[in-house]
Amino acid sequence: MRTLYLFMMISLDGYFEGKNHDLSWHNANNEEFQNFVAKQNATIDTILMGKTTYEMMRDFWPSEDAQTTDPLTAEFMSTTKKYVFSHEPYEPKWENAETIHEDINVRVQALKEEPGKDIAIFGSNILAVSLMEAGLVDEFRIMINPIAIGAGTPLFHGITKPLQLSLTATTQFQSGNVLTIYKNT
Amino acid sequence: MRTLYLFMMISLDGYFEGKNHDLSWHNANNEEFQNFVAKQNATIDTILMGKTTYEMMRDFWPSEDAQTTDPLTAEFMSTTKKYVFSHEPYEPKWENAETIHEDINVRVQALKEEPGKDIAIFGSNILAVSLMEAGLVDEFRIMINPIAIGAGTPLFHGITKPLQLSLTATTQFQSGNVLTIYKNT
Numbered sequence: 001m002r003t004l005y006l007f008m009m010i011s012l013d014g015y016f017e018g019k020n021h022d023l024s025w026h027n028a029n030n031e032e033f034q035n036f037v038a039k040q041n042a043t044i045d046t047i048l049m050g051k052t053t054y055e056m057m058r059d060f061w062p063s064e065d066a067q068t069t070d071p072l073t074a075e076f077m078s079t080t081k082k083y084v085f086s087h088e089p090y091e092p093k094w095e096n097a098e099t100i101h102e103d104i105n106v107r108v109q110a111l112k113e114e115p116g117k118d119i120a121i122f123g124s125n126i127l128a129v130s131l132m133e134a135g136l137v138d139e140f141r142i143m144i145n146p147i148a149i150g151a152g153t154p155l156f157h158g159i160t161k162p163l164q165l166s167l168t169a170t171t172q173f174q175s176g177n178v179l180t181i182y183k184n185t
Numbered sequence: 186m187r188t189l190y191l192f193m194m195i196s197l198d199g200y201f202e203g204k205n206h207d208l209s210w211h212n213a214n215n216e217e218f219q220n221f222v223a224k225q226n227a228t229i230d231t232i233l234m235g236k237t238t239y240e241m242m243r244d245f246w247p248s249e250d251a252q253t254t255d256p257l258t259a260e261f262m263s264t265t266k267k268y269v270f271s272h273e274p275y276e277p278k279w280e281n282a283e284t285i286h287e288d289i290n291v292r293v294q295a296l297k298e299e300p301g302k303d304i305a306i307f308g309s310n311i312l313a314v315s316l317m318e319a320g321l322v323d324e325f326r327i328m329i330n331p332i333a334i335g336a337g338t339p340l341f342h343g344i345t346k347p348l349q350l351s352l353t354a355t356t357q358f359q360s361g362n363v364l365t366i367y368k369n370t
Contacts, residue, residue, distance in 0.1 A: 012367070
């Protein structure tokens with residue numbers, strides 16, 4: 001079965017986004033991070049996103065700005081299969097994108113059982129929490145940025161019970177980021 | 186000048202305490218953690234605490250329970266010099282303890298300039314934030330526990346502006362804890 005992993009950037013004080021969805025504190029503007037992302041992307045062929053994250057991605061990656069500054073990721077984001085999760089029918093308006101609006105857990109379980117590379121959730125906290133609590137997320141890749149931002153939305157906001165995890169790896173980056181990888185216990 | 190460091194245990198989702206000051210999720214009940222604490226304690230001769238943390242320590246460490254289960258730390262906590270920070274005059278009622286209730290930043294700066302071992306802040310988020318924002322905390326030792334608790338008080342709760350830090354070391358423990366150490370930039 002394919003691994004479904006969540007990748008999240010968080011601040012040292014545990015927020016995945018600042019006030020007003022601010023992500024400007026992401027310590028990502030360096031070659032080391034780009035190399036990490038390229039390597040990680042090479043292991044997946046499917047991305048799951050909530051509607052908010054999806055629309056940010058859809059508005060950014062096909063833009064001329066993205067094509068110029070990061071053509072490899074722009075190409076990857078457009079050619080990779082994307083599932084956007086919505087409570088209602090939704091027209092995704094991006095190539096290789098499809099909406100899942102009902103039977104979410106069953107559909108995700110079926111995706112995991114299909115042959116193929118791994119599956120990633122990028123950002124999308126509400127979707128992530130829902131799939132986590134259904135036991136469908138196999139791996140948690142949390143990258144801790146070397147900054148405290150003081151306010152925002154905490155990682156896993158909305159979980160209804162404590163989640164005990166099992167640490168499998170830690171990587172320290174030159175940039176000051178720390179990647180911690182956990183599995184479900 | 187002596188280093189003033191903050192040591193904090195946090196959950197993966199960034200809380201230093203759960204609801205109602207819950208710390209029962211601390212992944213500390215193992216020999217590896219006890220060895221780490223003993224080694225860390227050997228480098229300090231002074232502890233700074235806010236009144237809430239101080240009273241928890243004062244009520245616990247001299248108890249028979251603590252003397253039996255962890256006599257070394259009990260001895261260390263009683264013999265080490267402790268400063269408790271209070272807005273008003275306060276009778277600390279524990280050996281080697283003294284209250285600082287005014288000119289806090291000046292007093293802490295003076296302590297740092299005295300000869301001796303390093304100085305630690307354990308827990309005490311409000312005190313830590315106040316000293317951090319005054320530029321008096323040199324090092325941040327944040328130990329990330331492998332659990333998401335979903336609610337509580339976030340690390341550095343109350344900071345008034347983002348704090349950019351510089352990562353100096355990462356240590357992965359068998360227990361699943363990750364210790365990250367940062368300096369002020």
